[in-house]
Amino acid sequence: MNLVEQAAKALVLAPAGIPIPPGILARSPQEAAEACREIGACVVKAQVPTGKRGKAGGIKVAATPDAAAAAAEAILGMSIDGHPVESVLVEACAEIAREFYAAVLSDFASRRPLVLFSTEGGMDIEEVAASQPDALRRAVIDPEAGFSREDAAALLRGLDLGAAHDQVVDILARLYAAYVASDAELLEINPLAVLGDGRVVALDCKFTLDDSAAFRQPELAGAAASDPATELERRAAAAGLKFIQLDGNVGVLANGAGLTMTTMDAIAHFGGRPANFLEIGGEAYTKAETALDLVLSNPGVKSLVVNFCGAFARTDVMAEGVVKAWETLRPTLPVYFSIHGTGEDEAVRLVRERLGIEPFDFMEDAVKAAVEAAR
Amino acid sequence: MIIFRKHHRVLVQGLTGKQGSFWAEKMMGQGTRIVAGVNPKRAGETHLGVPLFASAREAARAQPFDVAVMFIPPAAARDAALDAIDAGAGLLVVLTEHIPAHDVMAMHRAAARSGTRIVGPNTAGLVTPGEGFVGIMPGHNPNIFRPGRIGVISRSGSLGTLVCLNLTRAGLGQSAFLGIGGDPMIGTTTRDALQALDKDLGTDAVVMVGEIGGAMEEKAAEYAAGMEKPVVAFIAGRASPPGKKMGHAGAIVTGSAGGYPAKRAALEAAGITVVDTPSQLTETLAGRLSATQPRAMAAT
Numbered sequence: 001m002n003l004v005e006q007a008a009k010a011l012v013l014a015p016a017g018i019p020i021p022p023g024i025l026a027r028s029p030q031e032a033a034e035a036c037r038e039i040g041a042c043v044v045k046a047q048v049p050t051g052k053r054g055k056a057g058g059i060k061v062a063a064t065p066d067a068a069a070a071a072a073e074a075i076l077g078m079s080i081d082g083h084p085v086e087s088v089l090v091e092a093c094a095e096i097a098r099e100f101y102a103a104v105l106s107d108f109a110s111r112r113p114l115v116l117f118s119t120e121g122g123m124d125i126e127e128v129a130a131s132q133p134d135a136l137r138r139a140v141i142d143p144e145a146g147f148s149r150e151d152a153a154a155l156l157r158g159l160d161l162g163a164a165h166d167q168v169v170d171i172l173a174r175l176y177a178a179y180v181a182s183d184a185e186l187l188e189i190n191p192l193a194v195l196g197d198g199r200v201v202a203l204d205c206k207f208t209l210d211d212s213a214a215f216r217q218p219e220l221a222g223a224a225a226s227d228p229a230t231e232l233e234r235r236a237a238a239a240g241l242k243f244i245q246l247d248g249n250v251g252v253l254a255n256g257a258g259l260t261m262t263t264m265d266a267i268a269h270f271g272g273r274p275a276n277f278l279e280i281g282g283e284a285y286t287k288a289e290t291a292l293d294l295v296l297s298n299p300g301v302k303s304l305v306v307n308f309c310g311a312f313a314r315t316d317v318m319a320e321g322v323v324k325a326w327e328t329l330r331p332t333l334p335v336y337f338s339i340h341g342t343g344e345d346e347a348v349r350l351v352r353e354r355l356g357i358e359p360f361d362f363m364e365d366a367v368k369a370a371v372e373a374a375r
Numbered sequence: 376m377i378i379f380r381k382h383h384r385v386l387v388q389g390l391t392g393k394q395g396s397f398w399a400e401k402m403m404g405q406g407t408r409i410v411a412g413v414n415p416k417r418a419g420e421t422h423l424g425v426p427l428f429a430s431a432r433e434a435a436r437a438q439p440f441d442v443a444v445m446f447i448p449p450a451a452a453r454d455a456a457l458d459a460i461d462a463g464a465g466l467l468v469v470l471t472e473h474i475p476a477h478d479v480m481a482m483h484r485a486a487a488r489s490g491t492r493i494v495g496p497n498t499a500g501l502v503t504p505g506e507g508f509v510g511i512m513p514g515h516n517p518n519i520f521r522p523g524r525i526g527v528i529s530r531s532g533s534l535g536t537l538v539c540l541n542l543t544r545a546g547l548g549q550s551a552f553l554g555i556g557g558d559p560m561i562g563t564t565t566r567d568a569l570q571a572l573d574k575d576l577g578t579d580a581v582v583m584v585g586e587i588g589g590a591m592e593e594k595a596a597e598y599a600a601g602m603e604k605p606v607v608a609f610i611a612g613r614a615s616p617p618g619k620k621m622g623h624a625g626a627i628v629t630g631s632a633g634g635y636p637a638k639r640a641a642l643e644a645a646g647i648t649v650v651d652t653p654s655q656l657t658e659t660l661a662g663r664l665s666a667t668q669p670r671a672m673a674a675t
Binding site: 269 | 450480483518519532533534589651
C-alpha cells in the first residue's frame with residue numbers, strides 16, 4: 001500500500017520530527033488559490049502514488065493565487081500512470097541549494113533493513129548506483145541494534161555535506177525510527193534539499209506500507225491511495241480475494257499462488273490467453289462460490305479451467321462451492337476440471353454427479369481443452 | 376538439518392487449535408514424533424496424547440525437541456518464533472502467511488544469533504515419505520507421496536503437491552519434499568535446499584519448482600553448476616503481468632529484476648533443464664535418469 005506525498009509527509013515524516021515545507025492539500029482550483037494566499041509563492045503537485053508526476057505535467061510552479069488555481073485546474077482530473085488525480089498539494093516554494101537522497105527499506109536479499117544515502121538527489125537512485133557509485137552509501141542494519149546518530153555519522157564519513165552535515169545525521173536517524181514505527185517497506189526522501197538559508201527539508205516523500213502490517217497501522221492503511229483497479233478487482237478485494245483481471249479469454253480458478261500462475265502459464269503455452277489471476281488457496285479456499293462468480297463476470301471469458309491441487313486447501317470444500325455456484329449461475333460456457341490432493345475423491349464425485357463432468361487426469365489436458373474451446 | 380527425519384522430535388505451537396489438531400493427527404499418522412505442544416492456558420494437560428506446556432522454553436526443560444512447527448496467526452507469529460528460537464529449536468517451520476515484514480526480520484535476526492534454521496515463513500512444510508512430515512502438505516496421501524529417490528524443492532504448496540503427485544504416478548516417488556515458502560524473506564533459500572539434497576545420499580535427482588520474483592533461482596543456479604546430480608526446473612509465472620503481486624508476496628516482477636527470462640537463462644546456463652509445464656518435469660527427469668544410469672553403474 002502506498003501513500004501519496006502529502007499523507008506520507010503528514011503521517012510519517014512530521015511525527016518523526018523531520019522538517020517539511022508548509023503545505024496544504026487542495027481538491028479544487030478555489031482551494032488551491034486559498035492555499036496559495038496563505039502560503040505565498042508555491043508549487044502545485046498532483047497527489048498520486050507514482051514517481052512519474054513531473055514528466056507527466058503534474059507539478060507546476062505558481063507565484064499568485066490565480067496562477068495556483070490555473071495550475072490546479074490543469075492538474076486535477078489528469079490521469080498519471082493510471083491514477084486519476086483527485087487532489088493537489090500546494091506547497092511553499094523552496095530555494096534549493098543542494099539535493100540529497102535518503103531512504104530506508106526492507107532488503108529482501110539480506111533480510112535486514114537497508115539505509116541508503118546519496119549526495120546526488122533528485123535523480124532515480126538506480127541510475128545513481130550505476131553511474132556514480134561513489135556518491136551512494138548503503139548500510140545493512142541489525143534490527144536489534146537499530147540505527148543511531150553515531151551510525152548515521154559513520155555512514156556519511158568522507159562525504160562533503162558542508163554545514164548541512166549535522167542536520168542530515170539527525171534526519172537519517174529519525175528516518176530510520178519512522179521506518180520502524182510505521183511498518184514501512186520503503187520510506188524515501190528524494191530530494192532531501194538544502195535550502196538557500198541552510199535548512200535541510202524533505203521536498204518529496206515516498207512511503208510503502210507493508211501490506212501484512214496494515215492490521216496494526218490502521219491510520220496509515222486508511223490513508224493509503226487506492227490501486228488503479230477494475231470494478232471486478234474492487235469486488236474481489238471487498239470479498240477478501242486476490243483477483244487480477246487480464247485481457248484473455250480463458251478463465252482461471254485454482255488454489256494457491258503457485259498453481260494459479262502455473263495454470264496461466266499452461267494456457268499461454270498451449271496458445272491461449274488467461275483472462276484472470278485468482279487465488280483461492282490458504283484460508284480463502286472456502287470462498288470458491290464468490291470466486292467463480294467473479295471469474296464468470298469477466299466479459300472476455302469464453303471457457304474456464306478449474307485446477308485444484310489440495311495441500312492445506314480441501315478440494316471437496318472448493319468443489320462444493322463451485323458446484324453450488326454453477327447450479328445457481330447456470331453459465332453456458334464450457335468448463336474443464338483437474339482435481340487432485342486433499343479431499344480429491346469426494347470432489348471428483350461432486351463434479352461428476354452434480355455437473356455431469358468428468359475431470360481430467362492431467363491439468364495440461366484440461367487447459368488444452370479450455371484453450372481449444374475458447375477459440 | 377533441512378530434510379525431515381523420523382528421529383526428529385517435534386514441538387507443535389498452536390497444537391490445540393483447529394488446524395493444529397487436524398494436521399498434528401495426520402503427521403503422527405505418518406510417524407512424526409510429536410513430543411510436546413504449546414498452549415499457555417492449558418499447560419499441564421495433554422491433547423491428542425501430547426503434553427502441553429505454557430511456552431516452547433518451558434517445554435524444552437521437560438521434553439527436549441529438535442523441530443518446532445508453528446500453527447500461529449500472523450499477529451502472534453513473531454513472539455512464538457522468538458520463543459521457539461530461545462528454547463533452542465534446531466529447525467523452526469513457519470507456516471504462517473502475512474506475517475509483518477519487520478517481524479520476519481526480527482525472527483531471522485534472532486535465529487541467526489542462536490543457530491536456528493528457519494524454513495518459511497509461508498511454507499507448506501517438509502515431507503519425507505516413509506519417515507514423516509511437518510506442515511500442511513498431504514503427506515498422508517499415498518497417491519501423492521511415496522518413498523523414492525527424487526528430491527523436490529518448491530516455493531508453493533499447491534504446485535509442489537501437483538509435482539509430487541506426478542512423480543508418484545510415474546513410479547518415481549520422492550526422497551524429500553522441501554517447501555521453502557512463498558514469502559520474499561525466507562530463512563531457507565532455494566540454494567540452501569538444493570545443497571541439502573545434493574549432499575543427501577537418498578536423493579538421485581532434484582526437481583526445482585520456482586516462481587518469478589526475487590533472485591533465489593539465480594543464486595541456486597550458481598550452486599547447481601557444480602552439481603553432478605541432474606536438476607530439472609519449472610518456474611511459475613511466465614505469463615504473469617509485471618508490477619503485480621501474484622498472490623505470494625514474493626512473486627512480483629519489478630523492472631527487469633525477478634523476471635522469467637533471466638531466471639530461465641541462469642538455470643539453463645548452469646546445465647539445468649527448464650520445462651514449460653509441470654508434467655514435463657517428470658518426463659524430462661525420467662529421460663535424464665535413464666541416461667545417467669549406465670554411468671552410475673560403471674562408477675560402482
